[in-house]
Amino acid sequence: MKSARPIYDNLFEVIQNRRSKRIFLEKSVPDDVLEAILNAGFRAPFAAQLCSLIYTRDRKKIKDLQPMGVYPTTQVLIFPLIDLNRHEQVMNQRGHSYNFDDTLALWLGLQDVSLVVANLTLAAEGYGLGSVLLGAAPIVADELVKMFNIPKRAFPVVGLCLGYPDPAEHTEIRPRYPLSFSAFEDKYHQPSNKELLEAMKVMDEGYLAQDYYIERQIKIPLLKGKDSIDYDTYSWCEHISRKFISGGWSKGSLLDTLRKHGFNFD
Ligand SMILES: Cc1cc2nc3c(=O)[nH]c(=O)nc-3n(C[C@H](O)[C@H](O)[C@H](O)COP(=O)(O)O)c2cc1C
Structure with a gap:
């Protein structure tokens, strides 16, 4: 497979110019570019490699997930997971059994996922792609688990829409606190x-x-x-x-959802 070349390699230029993109061209992301971005994601520092991810380029799946906020022209849709399922398999191979505080494991997993996601978004920019995150992934965990065959003790943290940005979309650099x-x-x-x-x-x-x-x-x-x-x-x-005035998760608490997906807080 040929090796993808980034169009930017000035990291600060990439960081300063990044802004969320929500409209993408109908142009598919080549395998080598996608592979380079995914590899860059996993080059992030890790606590315990508790992050894996599911991605799809399937138009039907992308369409079916639009009600959860997936942008229709998304070319690659990624769901980074906190993955204790995979970690326990590694432990079992080594003859150990998991007996750890799941709240702390989730916390470590969140740390790992956050860093992978940050690298993915910047690497995507470097290859001329745009992205936007989707916070609703945990709310629709049941649908995602079914669609992508996600096992118990692996849980979607966030969604990430990727694609070549449509230049017609008006985007600006959003402000930040000083x-x-x-x-x-x-x-x-x-x-x-x-x-x-x-x-x-x-x-x-x-x-x-x-x-x-x-x-x-x-x-x-x-x-x-x-x-x-x-x-x-x-x-x-x-x-x-x-x-933040009221409410939270539409279908009960996030802890209940996590329990349903195999996490233990007792
Ligand atoms: C965890 C997370 C979840 C987000 N969820 C959504 C979302 O569901 N829909 C959306 O359009 N943007 C979403 N965003 C993008 C933010 O709105 C965006 O990053 C913020 O407004 C700052 O704009 P910028 O990324 O262009 O700097 C999310 C961002 C993060 C970090």
Whole structure:
């Protein structure tokens, strides 16, 4: 098989320019490119290699998963898994049996998965592909388990849509909290009210300047009371706050879902 060549090899250029892409060209991702991206994913540091992944290029599967938020023009759909099933097989081969705290194993698995995902997204950019993550994977774990034959004690953490980005999609670099609000030297820093408001302003004005919510007509309704915030002020801080006002997983708790898929928290 020929070896794929990245179109960028300047890591900082890739990191600084990355933004989520949600519309892709009808152009398939060659095997060598996909293999290079997957390999780059697994070059991430690991705690115990508790991450495996399922991927598909099957148009029907991609279509069937659209109700969970998969973008229709996705060319490769990836579900990184926390995989204790595979790990236990390795242990068994070595004559050991698993007797570990599943909450800690899940935590280690999440650490491994996060790093693999970060590498996958950057490697994809390096090969000229775009991506977007999908947070709903755990909510639809039952469907994914069935579709991809995922065994017990392996669990999808997130989804990742990949493809060559459609240049017609309007994307912008989204703002982030200022570094002083996110990175603390030597000692955790509780922001003063002024610092808090300044950090929130960076996010809110950044999203307002990009017309993000008005363009998409995205607004999470309030549970009670009159909603007096209109699109001239509805921005990221209000949006992310409203997301956490109530609820959680639509079908019971995540712990219950994990129990159903073979994890043990007793
Ligand atoms: C764990 C995770 C889950 C996400 N889930 C979704 C999703 O379900 N749908 C979506 O359109 N974007 C999703 N995103 C993308 C974020 O909206 C996006 O990364 C964020 O708005 C910042 O924009 P940027 O990636 O362009 O910098 C997700 C991102 C992460 C890290």
